[in-house]
Amino acid sequence: MRFRPPRSAARTTTARAPRGALAETVEAPPEHMRAVLFDGPGDPSALRVDTIPVPSPVMDEVLVRVVAAGVNPIDAKTRAGGGVTPGIASYPVVPGFDLSGVVVASPFEAHPLPPGTPVFGMAAVPRTAGAYAEYAVVPSTSLARKPSSLSHVEAAGVPLAALTAWQLIVETAHAHEGQRILIHAGAGGVGHFAVQFASYFGAHVSATASAANASWLRELGAHVVIDHTTTRFEEVATDVDVVIALLGDESTVTRSLQVLRPGGLLVVVPSSGWPGYAEAAADAGVRATRFKVVPDGVALSTIGRLLDSGAIQVYIEDVFDLEDAADAHRHLETGRTRGKLVLQVSDG
Template sequence: MRFRSTRPEAGVHTPPPPLPETMRAVVLDAPGDADALHGAIVPVPAPIMSEVLVRIVAAGINPIDAKTRAGRGVAGAITAWPATLGYDFSGIVVAAPYESHPFPPGTEVFGMTPTPRTPGTYAEYAVVPSLSIARKPTSLSHVEAAGVPLAALTAWGVVVETALAHEGQRILIHAGSGGVGHFAVQFAAYFGAHVIATGSPRNLDWLRELGAAQVVDYTTERFEEVVAPVDVVVDLIGNVADDTGTRSLDVLRPGGLLIEVPTGAWPEFREAASARGIRSTAYKVVPDGGALATVGRLLDSGAVRVFVDRVFDLDEAASAHRELEKGHTRGKIVLRVSDD
C-alpha cells in the first residue's frame, strides 16, 4: 500500500488517503506451541483518545511473546480470542489524535504497544499510546529499530534507573548476549561501571566489543569461582538453568543488589536474598517514550548499537518463535511486516 504526503499546499486542504478496513495479522486462537500462530485477515484497529495509528514496517520478537503464546506470560490478561501478540514495532504514523500532535502522519516512529490491552504488532497496523513512542533513530532501518524498544527499555530501567550504574561499580550481567543483555552491557559500560558478562564461547569476543571488562564462558567456568564480589547482579536467567539465580548470591557483596528480570524464573528470590543480607527487586519494563527517545539518541550517536540476529517475514512468525525458544539468540529476532 502506498502512502502519499498529507501536507496540504498553502490554502488547499488535501484529505489524507483512506485507510483500509482490514489488514493481515498473525493471530492465536488459544494458547499452544509455535504452530498455534497463524495468519488471518482482521479489522484495522481504531485509535481513541491520545492513541496514534501506526503502519507497522517491522515487529520485534521477545521471550514474553513466546511465554504468552504458551499460556504463561500475560496470557491471563487476554480477554478475547483470537489474539494478536507483539509489543515492539517500528513504522509510520498514519493517523494522529489532532493536527498539532508531536507525531503527525508520516512520522517514522518506534515503540511499544500495551498488548494484550490492545492488539499487538504482529500485524500491518497497531494503535499505540502517544507516550509509548519516539521518533525512529535516523541511523537505523525499521528492522533494526523494531529490535530496540522492549529490550532496551528493560535494560535502561534495570541498569540506569534501578542499579544506578556509575564509575567504580561492579555489575555482573547474566545472558549478556541476549536481547536485554546486549543493551544492559552497553548501558552499564557507557555509565562507567566495570561490567562482567556471562555468555557462550561464540559470544565472548562480541561481549568485550560491547564493553564487558570481563567475560565468563558459562560452558566451562562457574562464574562464582572466577568473579570477585560485585555490587549488582542483573539476572536475566533465574533458576531455570543450573541455579544461576541462587549461585549469583555467592558473588554479591553484603548489601549488594540482585535484580531479577525473568517472570516466574525464581519465585523465591526475595527470601533467598534477604537471608544473605542482600537487597533484591524484580523489574517490569515501562514503555516510556521519553526514555526511548534518549536511547534513540545514543543509537544515533553510535554509543550504543542494536544487533538483529534473524529476520523473518510476518507469515513466518511460528518459525521465529521456534528460533527464539532455542535460547541461543544473539541480540534480537525481528519480523518484517511490510515495505518501508
C-alpha cells in the same frame, strides 16, 4: 522464507517531520489488514495469519502502519500460556510488543507525532492488538521518533529490550564509574543492551555467555566474559555491586547471591523465575527486587539519540517474513539467539 539483511548494507535515513508541524497528508488505512493470531495457548504452530479489521485509535492512541515488529521472549511465553496471558480478555490475540513504522493517525492536528512521522515503540498487548500486524494502535506516550540512522528493521529490535536494559542499568542499578555489575545472558536481546549501557556509564561489566559470543561482548564493553558452558561464574565474579539475573532459575539466583557484596542488589527479571529469591536474599544480607519494563517514550527518545550517536548499537541476528512468525518463535525458543529477531511486516 526468512532472510538475513546484509551486514554491510547502508542504513536507511528517514527525514523527520518538524516537531511543531501540523499533520501531513498520508494514505488512509484500509478496512482490513494481515495479522498473526493465536486462538489459545500452544506451541509455535498455534500462530496463524489471517485478515482482520484495522483497529481504530481512541483518546491518546496513535495508529501506526507497522513496517517491522520485534520478536521477544515474552511474546513466546504469552503464546505458550505464560507472560501476559492473565490479562487476555478473549481470543484470538495478536501478539507483539515491539514495532517500527509510520504514523497514520494522531490524536489531534498539532500532536507531536503527526501523520507521516517514522516512530518506534511498544504496543499495549494484551489490552490492544499487538505489533504482528500491518497496523497497530499504540499509546502516544509509548512511542518516540525513530532514530534516523536506523532502518525500520533495526529500530523494531530496540524498544522492549533497550527500555528493559535502560531501566535495569540506569534507573534501578544507577550504573556509575567503578561500580561492579554482573549480567547473566549478556548476548541476548536485553543483555547486549545492558552490557552497553553499563559500560557507557562507567561500570565494570562482567557477563555470562557462550564462548562464541565472548569477543563480541567485549567489543560492546564487557570487561569480563564468563563462558557459562565451562566455568561457574561464582569462581570468577566476586564482590559484585549488582547482579542482573536475566535468567531467573533457582540455581542462577542462589549462586548469584554468593558473588554479591554485603548490601548488594540482585535484580530478577523473568516473571516466571524462582519465587524464593526474596527470602534467600534477605538471609544472605543483600537486597533483591523483581523487575517489569515500563513503556516510556521519553526514555526511548534518549535511547534513540544514543543509537544515532553510535554510542550503542542494536544487533539483529535474523529477519523473518510476517507469515513465518512461527519459525521466528521456534528459533527464539532455542535460547541461542544473539541480539534480536525481527519480523518484516511491510515495505518501509
